[in-house]
Structures are given as C-alpha cells and as structure tokens.
Amino acid sequence: MSWNPDGPGRRRSAMTTDPTEVQLLAALRAGDRGAAETLVAASYRTIYASLYRLCGGDGELAADLTQEAYRRAWASLGRFQGEARFVTWVYRIAYNAFLNHVRRPRRLVPLDDEAPVTDPGPDLEEELLLGRESDRLRRAVLALPEDLRFTVTARFWGERSVADIADGEGITPAAVRKRLKKALHLLALALEEDSP
Template sequence: MPAADDKQLVRRARRGDEKAFRALMEKYRRKIYAIAYGMVRDPEVAMDISQEVFIKVHRYLGSFQGSSSFYTWLYRIVVNLSIDHIRKERKHESVDYDDMILRREPDDDESWIVPTVLDSDPHEAYQRKEMAERIGRAFESLSEKHRAVLILREVEGQSYEEIARVLRIHKGTVMSRLHHARKNFQRALNRQAREGREARQARPEPAVGRAEAPGA
C-alpha cells in the first residue's frame, strides 16, 4: 500500500483540499465496505458505516498523528464502528467461544474436514445462493473479535503485525485469536453443511420426475 501517497493526500485534505479527501475515499471505500460488510453482514448498514467512517475521518483528520499508517487508523475506525453497531443491534447472544474454553478442548481433527456440501454443485444459481447464505450464517455465528481478525487477515491480507496495530493488541494475541477464529468458523461451516444435508434429504422429490410416471 503506497503510504507515501496517503501521507500527501492526508496533508492536502487536512488543509481543506476536497479533491484530496475524495481521492482518499475513492481509494479506500471498497476496502472499508468489505470490512464493514464482513462485520455486520448487512449491505445497507455496511454502506452507512462506510460513510460514517469517512465523516469521522474528516472530522478528526487534524488529530491524526501521521506516525501510524493512514489505513491502520482507517481500519481501526471501521472495526470499532462495526463492533459498536453489532453490540447495539445484538438481538441474541452470538456464539462467542471463549478462547480459554477452547484451549481446554481437545484438538479434534474432524473439525478441519472441508465440508464437501459447500463445494457441491457450484454452477447452479440456487445452490450458490444457498451456499453464500450458509457461509454468511457460519461467519455470523462468530464473535465480533473473531470476525475482525479473520477479515483483516483473509480478506485484507494484513500481516500479524498490521492486525496487531489496527486492533491494538499484541502480535501473540493476533495469532491465538486467528487460530480460534478459524477453528470456530470451520466448526460453524461443518454445522451449516450438516444442516444443509439434512434439509436436502427432507426436501420432496422434484415434480419433473413424477410427471413422467403416468406416460411411462
């Protein structure tokens, strides 16, 4: 990420250069939206949060020290705003696997088996939609801390060091949190796959097959 460009744009935006601020928005809006969407899983809310991020950035640009990267600051704001939103809107307790509890659990290798049902029939639109919903639901079952660390690593491709700076946690905590997040995500995917299999088994036979019977 060219930090030098950011510094220049931030400097100009601080002086009130609207073009520079718009350039920063254009550069980061997709990334910010991706994080917000991953966190809140609602396109409209994610868009609102993304806009709010830039409003906050503009308001507090004068307070930005410049010693950390601009995107680190930006990512921290979007993660925090998303977490605030989740906490406000939470209707039910998320499946927040406590890290301490997980450490006491045996390392069951079964949970690392890729749920084959998620890869099945990828060309069929219906299946794809269903698959997307299942992935979304599995991800939604994670705690917000686990979601944040997974998105920053898997979607934004940030290093442990960068994630640590964004979330203001130690690098060791990033590694351990990522491990537990992945494990929980895998378990949730397996659960979704199992439920999908059961739903398909319970579904009635397609009408096309039955229509052929009288003529046969």
C-alpha cells in the first residue's frame, strides 16, 4: 500500500497480478472473442447472482442488467487499467447499472388478462414470511448511504473479498471493514425499527 494524497483511508490500488487475467485482457483488447468469452464465463455467475439479490429475486431483470454491465464494460475497456480484478470492475459497473435502473421512472403496463389463481399449498405462509424478511432486508440495504450500500452488496451479495473491494474502491482493507461495521450497525437499527 502506498500513501495517497487524496486523503486518509484512501490508497492507490495495486494492479491486477493474475497473469491469466492480464493475458486475457490483452487478447480482448486485440479483438480476441475467445478471451471475452473466457472472462465472461469466469465472472458471469458472480455478477448475475449479485444483481439477482439486488433485484429482489427478479431473474429476468438481473439477466438484463448483467448483459448491460458487460456491454458497458466492453464499451469502456480502454479505460480499464487493471487497478482491480476484472470481476470487481464489472461488479462496480453492474452495481451502477442497477442504481440507474432503480432511479429510472417506471412505466405502468396494463394487465389485459388476470393470472389464474392456484392452490397456494401448505408452505405458502412460510414462503411469504421469508419473502417479507428478504424484502425488508433489501429495502434496508438500499436505504444505506451509497458508500456503505456498495460495500455491503459487494461483500455479501457479490461475495467479493475485503481486499477486492478495497482495490476496486481505492481504499484500505481497514476502511472497508470500518464501512462494513457501520453498515451492519445501521442495518440492525433499521430492521429493528421496521420489525412487526
């Protein structure tokens, strides 16, 4: 870690050192479609799973946002300097795509036909309770300040390591842990206030 004049807790990120990733990125920049497929195959599951959680279990929306994240990544590949791992960089792009989606005004689509009502079955109540808890947590996470929200979603929903988050955000691992501690405290308070 080196000193950064941008302020305490900030650091200059180490360049990615994974030789395979460096080679794949060089091949991708040279137009190798196979390199793109390899990079996507290595990171898609992580990106999609994170967006799936952020989208409240809406698989179609998560898939659309994942595709948008990769489209944006390819479009801005020239600006990627390897300051973080590729998956961490794409995660940040995906997270921003999600935020843009959330901020976008919604269009209401009229429902022409009513969906058929099915027998809910014995586990419906349990599923509804789990769904409500999941929705409460999602709302609480989305209400966090931006820096804390990104850190929490990257760590727990994106399954990114503290070191990856630190590299991607240009801060120290200690600063990431501090953000996580503060975010978890705020989440506990929010969920306590929102409890039935």
